[in-house]
Amino acid sequence: MSEQRSREIRLASRPVGLPNASHFELATVPVRAPGDGEIVVRNEWMSVDPYMRGMMIDQKSYARPFQVGEVMDGRAVGRVVASRSPQFAEGDYVFHMHGWRDYAVAPAEGFEKVDPALAPVEAFLGALGAPGLTAYVGLMRIAELKDGDAVFVSAAAGAVGSVACQLAKARGCYVVGSAGSDDKCSWLLDEAGIDAALNYRTCGDLTEAVGHAFPKGIDVNFENVGGPHLVAALNHMNTFGRIALCGMIAQYNDVTPSPGPSNLSLAIMRSLKLQGFVVRNHLDLKPQFMAEAGALIKAGKLKRRETVEEGLENAPRAFLKLFSGENFGKMLVHIA
Amino acid sequence: MSEQRSREIRLASRPVGLPNASHFELATVPVRAPGDGEIVVRNEWMSVDPYMRGMMIDQKSYARPFQVGEVMDGRAVGRVVASRSPQFAEGDYVFHMHGWRDYAVAPAEGFEKVDPALAPVEAFLGALGAPGLTAYVGLMRIAELKDGDAVFVSAAAGAVGSVACQLAKARGCYVVGSAGSDDKCSWLLDEAGIDAALNYRTCGDLTEAVGHAFPKGIDVNFENVGGPHLVAALNHMNTFGRIALCGMIAQYNDVTPSPGPSNLSLAIMRSLKLQGFVVRNHLDLKPQFMAEAGALIKAGKLKRRETVEEGLENAPRAFLKLFSGENFGKMLVHIA
Numbered sequence: 001m002s003e004q005r006s007r008e009i010r011l012a013s014r015p016v017g018l019p020n021a022s023h024f025e026l027a028t029v030p031v032r033a034p035g036d037g038e039i040v041v042r043n044e045w046m047s048v049d050p051y052m053r054g055m056m057i058d059q060k061s062y063a064r065p066f067q068v069g070e071v072m073d074g075r076a077v078g079r080v081v082a083s084r085s086p087q088f089a090e091g092d093y094v095f096h097m098h099g100w101r102d103y104a105v106a107p108a109e110g111f112e113k114v115d116p117a118l119a120p121v122e123a124f125l126g127a128l129g130a131p132g133l134t135a136y137v138g139l140m141r142i143a144e145l146k147d148g149d150a151v152f153v154s155a156a157a158g159a160v161g162s163v164a165c166q167l168a169k170a171r172g173c174y175v176v177g178s179a180g181s182d183d184k185c186s187w188l189l190d191e192a193g194i195d196a197a198l199n200y201r202t203c204g205d206l207t208e209a210v211g212h213a214f215p216k217g218i219d220v221n222f223e224n225v226g227g228p229h230l231v232a233a234l235n236h237m238n239t240f241g242r243i244a245l246c247g248m249i250a251q252y253n254d255v256t257p258s259p260g261p262s263n264l265s266l267a268i269m270r271s272l273k274l275q276g277f278v279v280r281n282h283l284d285l286k287p288q289f290m291a292e293a294g295a296l297i298k299a300g301k302l303k304r305r306e307t308v309e310e311g312l313e314n315a316p317r318a319f320l321k322l323f324s325g326e327n328f329g330k331m332l333v334h335i336a
Numbered sequence: 337m338s339e340q341r342s343r344e345i346r347l348a349s350r351p352v353g354l355p356n357a358s359h360f361e362l363a364t365v366p367v368r369a370p371g372d373g374e375i376v377v378r379n380e381w382m383s384v385d386p387y388m389r390g391m392m393i394d395q396k397s398y399a400r401p402f403q404v405g406e407v408m409d410g411r412a413v414g415r416v417v418a419s420r421s422p423q424f425a426e427g428d429y430v431f432h433m434h435g436w437r438d439y440a441v442a443p444a445e446g447f448e449k450v451d452p453a454l455a456p457v458e459a460f461l462g463a464l465g466a467p468g469l470t471a472y473v474g475l476m477r478i479a480e481l482k483d484g485d486a487v488f489v490s491a492a493a494g495a496v497g498s499v500a501c502q503l504a505k506a507r508g509c510y511v512v513g514s515a516g517s518d519d520k521c522s523w524l525l526d527e528a529g530i531d532a533a534l535n536y537r538t539c540g541d542l543t544e545a546v547g548h549a550f551p552k553g554i555d556v557n558f559e560n561v562g563g564p565h566l567v568a569a570l571n572h573m574n575t576f577g578r579i580a581l582c583g584m585i586a587q588y589n590d591v592t593p594s595p596g597p598s599n600l601s602l603a604i605m606r607s608l609k610l611q612g613f614v615v616r617n618h619l620d621l622k623p624q625f626m627a628e629a630g631a632l633i634k635a636g637k638l639k640r641r642e643t644v645e646e647g648l649e650n651a652p653r654a655f656l657k658l659f660s661g662e663n664f665g666k667m668l669v670h671i672a
Contacts, residue, residue, distance in 0.1 A: 009624055054605065062575070143592025226601065239398070248601040265562065267583040267612035269390065269398055276603035276609045 004031040008101035009315050011066045014057050018253045018323060023056065024072070024316040031103045034084045036237045039108050040092075043078035046099035046312075047125040048319040049159075053252045062278050072315075075130060076335075077114060077121045078248065088113070092160045095129070100315055102335060119297055119304070124136050126330030127153040128293055130221045130279055131159035131224055135222070136289040137282040138244035142275045143220040150214055153177045156197065157184035157225035157305070159330035160246060163293070164222045165194045166302050170292075173220075174287055176213045178206075180325040187328070190302045206232040217241075231261045237272050245276040253323055305329025340367040344437035345651050347402045350393050354589045359392065360408070362653040367439045370420045374443050375430075379414035380647075382435035383461040384655040384670045385495075388472060388586045393498075408651075410435040411466060412460070412671075413450060413457045424449070429457050431465070435653055438671060462666030463640045464629055466615055467495035471558070472625040473618040474580035475503055479556040486550055489513045489570055491560035492522035492533065493641070494665035496582060499629070500558045501528045502638050504630075509556075512549045514565065516661040523664070527639045542568040553577075562586045567597045572611045573608050581612040582609055609619050632660055641665025 005028050012025040034040050052074060055066050066072060076099030080092040080262040085108035088094065094111040096102035114124040126132065137162075151168045155161045156177020165188065175194040179185050185197035196213045203209040210218075210232040217238035223230055226248025235244065251258050267274060296302035302318045307328045309318035315333045322331055341364050348361040370376050388410060391402050402408060414437030416428045421444035424430065430447040434440035450460040462468065474496075475481040487504045491497045492513020500522060504511045513529040515521050521533035532549045539545040546554075546568040553574035559566055562584025569579065587594050603610060632638035643663045645654035651669045658667055 062607070245600075245604050248604065251601055255600035259598040260598050262593035262596050264581075264596040264600075265587055267610065268581050268584065268614070270612065271398070271614055272612050272619060274603065276606065276608050278604070278607055281607060 005024075006027065006101055006103040006104065007312055008071045009312065010071050011056060011068050013068060015253075019056065019057045019253045019316075019320060020054070021316055021320075027309075028311055032105055034082055034105050035228055037085050037107050038105060039080050039084040039088050039111060040283050041078040041094055041096065041104045041111065041244065042081045043076045043099060043102060043312075045077045045122040045125055046315065047075040047129070048322060048331050048333065049074065050247055050252060050322050052250050052319065053323070071098075072100040073097055075125055076100075076104070077124055078104065078335075080258070082110075083108075087111075090232060095124050097296045100312075102312060104235050118294055122332055122334075123304055124308065125332060126159055126306055127163050127297065127302060128290070131330060132163045132293050133282075133286055133289050134246060134279040134295070135164035135167055136210045137279055137285055138222055138246050139164055139220070141278045141282060141285060142244040143222065143242040145171065145173070146218055147172045147240070149219035150174045150238075151216065152178070152210065152214060152218045152236075153181070153221045153224070154200075154223045154229040155232070155247070155249065156188055156192075156194070157328055159327075160225055160226060161222070162188075162192060162305050163191050163302065166296065167292070168220075168222075169177075169193055169302060170296055171261060178225075181326055181328075187305060191305070195316070200229070200256075209236045210236050212278060220244070222246060224249060224268050227258060231263055234261055234266050234272070235261045237266065237270055239270045241270065241272050243272060243274040246276055247321065307331050311335070339363065340439065342367045342437055342439040343648055344407045345648065346407050347392060349403050349404060351435075351589075352590045354628040355389070355392065355501055355652075355656060357652055357656075362649055368441055370418055370441050371443075373421050374441060375416050375421050375424050376418040377429065377430055377432065377434070377440045377447065378417045379412045379435060379438060379440060379648075379671045381413045381458040381461055382384060382651065382671055383409065383465070384651060384658060384667050385466075386583055386585050386588060386658050388655065389659070397614070403423040407434075408436040409433055411461055412436075413438070414440065415554055419444075423430050423447075431460050436648070438648060446587060454630055458642065458668055458670075459640055461634075461668060462495055462642055463499050463638060464626070464633065468499045468580060468629050469618075469622055469625050470496045470615040471500035471503055472629070473615055473621055474558055475500055475556070477618060478580040478613045479578040481507065481509070481557065483508045484510075485555035485559065486510045486552060486573075487512070488546065488550065488554045488555045489560070490528070490531075490536075490565040490569070491515070491559040491583070491585065492524055492528075493664055494560060495663075496556065496587050497560055498524075498528060498665050499638065502528045502632070503628070504556075504558075505529055506632055506637060512546075515559075520664055523641065527641070536565070539592060541617050543571045544645075556580070556584060560585060563594060567599055568637075570597055570599045570602050570608070573602065573606055575606045577606065577608050579608060579610040581610055585659065616641055643667050645669045648670070 017217040188197040221233040224247040227250035493515040524533040557569040560583040563586035
């Protein structure tokens with residue numbers, strides 16, 4: 001191991017507005033020998049996620065911001081290549097938070113085994129990972145989903161949205177999703193099996209399109225986008241409707257804040273609940289999510305959709321595609 | 337009774353923007369004889385409430401809009417002057433929804449006895465009535481108030497806010513209220529006994545002022561105003577904070593919609609719940625509210641504050657004062 005070197009991607013500077021390649025830098029460092037209780041993991045897959053945009057700037061949030069010069073720690077899956085912990089053996093596949101690098105060396109506590117027999121290991125970064133659990137938490141706990149609800153999912157062909165759509169369908173809900181291309185809409189209809197799909201770039205006025213798709217109104221809005229999507233959803237929410245605020249990707253790169261929904265007072269008139277959440281506060285639901293999602297995957301009722309960028313050096317490009325909507329399903333980087 | 341005449345106030349036309357006197361008309365009609373099961377009530381007090389603004393226009397909401405030419409039915413308290421129902425006797429004081437008129441004649445089912453021994457009967461339109469219950473529902477059920485929470489109440493010297501402040505204080509909370517005059521702020525501090533009061537007209541930047549008042553952040557926001565108040569509250573909410581959306585009086589007369597809060601994405605970062613509600617869906621809490629509020633009133637720990645306009649003919653003026661902030665506490669009209 002002593003001669004092994006590892007590439008890593010660091011935050012080079014803090015972006016204002018949309019990040020670009022100059023905000024990242026690639027460095028190469030030696031892989032240090034593991035201490036007692038530590039393991040060495042060769043990363044094979046890593047995840048790029050919208051929440052990391054917030055960590056690139058210095059703001060109070062649920063996650064500590066990255067410092068300039070630090071590696072962009074993120075979710076990854078890899079294989080144990082050396083272990084000084086009884087918890088892991090060489091060859092084990094593990095999920096962990098030390099992505100954006102070739103090799104991770106850290107105490108065993110920060111790693112979690114994944115089962116390659118259940119699904120390809122990269123699925124543990126997507127449908128069977130944090131995005132899938134996020135969909136589950138948002139629907140079940142935050143939006144209090146009931147069988148048969150009318151559900152509107154924005155960014156429905158994304159990592160979280162694609163799972164949210166299918167979990168809701170599995171419970172007999174009427175599901176409509178929005179996405180930014182006809183390809184994505186076709187996948188949502190043909191593969192994910194939802195009831196209607198809206199291409200928000202071509203459907204014209206979003207409030208009108210959502211209204212046509214929901215003649216009986218919306219009970220649950222799983223909101224990943226914000227902006228006009230949230231306005232359109234609010235306009236068609238039924239009394240006692242629930243909105244799970246999962247993301248507002250439309251606004252993450254705003255230099256000056258976008259106005260909020262001008263129709264928020266409908267929340268009073270219609271007794272609506274809007275609730276933001278972060279998956280890390282709801283990890284108690286993971287066992288039941290894994291049981292449900294695992295069964296659906298095996299039954300072929302939860303289709304995984306992933307977009308893969310090859311090579312660690314292309315991780316920044318993969319990350320930036322999240323904001324142009326070029327990702328389709330879970331955006332992954334294949335490292336080795 | 338046959339020669340008795342009753343004045344009543346009708347919706348003359350639908351307002352666009354701020355209503356004015358021309359949107360109301362005063363008419364006089366004979367008081368009809370009560371049918372079997374009906375009673376006749378001489379109204380003594382009536383209530384003007386912000387929710388009625390929404391009923392003046394033709395929109396889908398929780399309440400059926402008034403039709404042009406109809407009487408502005410609203411909350412009132414009066415005395416039974418004739419009864420053809422075993423439920424009520426002459427002289428009983430009753431609460432009902434047939435205000436904006438001198439005499440109400442209707443089936444007994446729509447009336448409810450009030451106890452003049454507990455408090456002056458007009459209190460059943462304010463602190464012991466729907467505004468008080470609204471405060472209770474918003475704090476206890478919607479915002480899930482916990483003893484010791486830090487609570488921000490906007491329009492704190494209003495009918496609902498003044499009760500919300502005192503209910504929260506009675507549970508050991510740290511309470512800050514906003515109001516639109518120094519008189520109101522003094523009352524909040526000296527009579528309602530809250531911890532700090534902000535005059536939002538003179539305090540400068542509201543986000544900054546709220547920040548100074550809440551060095552440890554806000555757990556519960558009881559929101560009556562919307563607009564910059566909600567933005568300021570969001571900016572200082574603690575993780576897992578709850579916002580009871582009770583009113584957005586700042587926006588009720590908008591001709592074009594005001595932008596919503598540009599910082600709504602904080603709801604995600606801080607796991608906030610925003611929930612709108614309407615008191616009529618929570619009447620199951622009335623017995624426990626009456627027990628708690630009644631005890632506080634008797635103990636002198638729930639101070640009533642009312643603004644009275646004399647004469648039914650001045651009801652429109654009283655109503656309009658709600659939107660200029662000229663009311664202080666519950667706005668009432670003394671009819672007879």
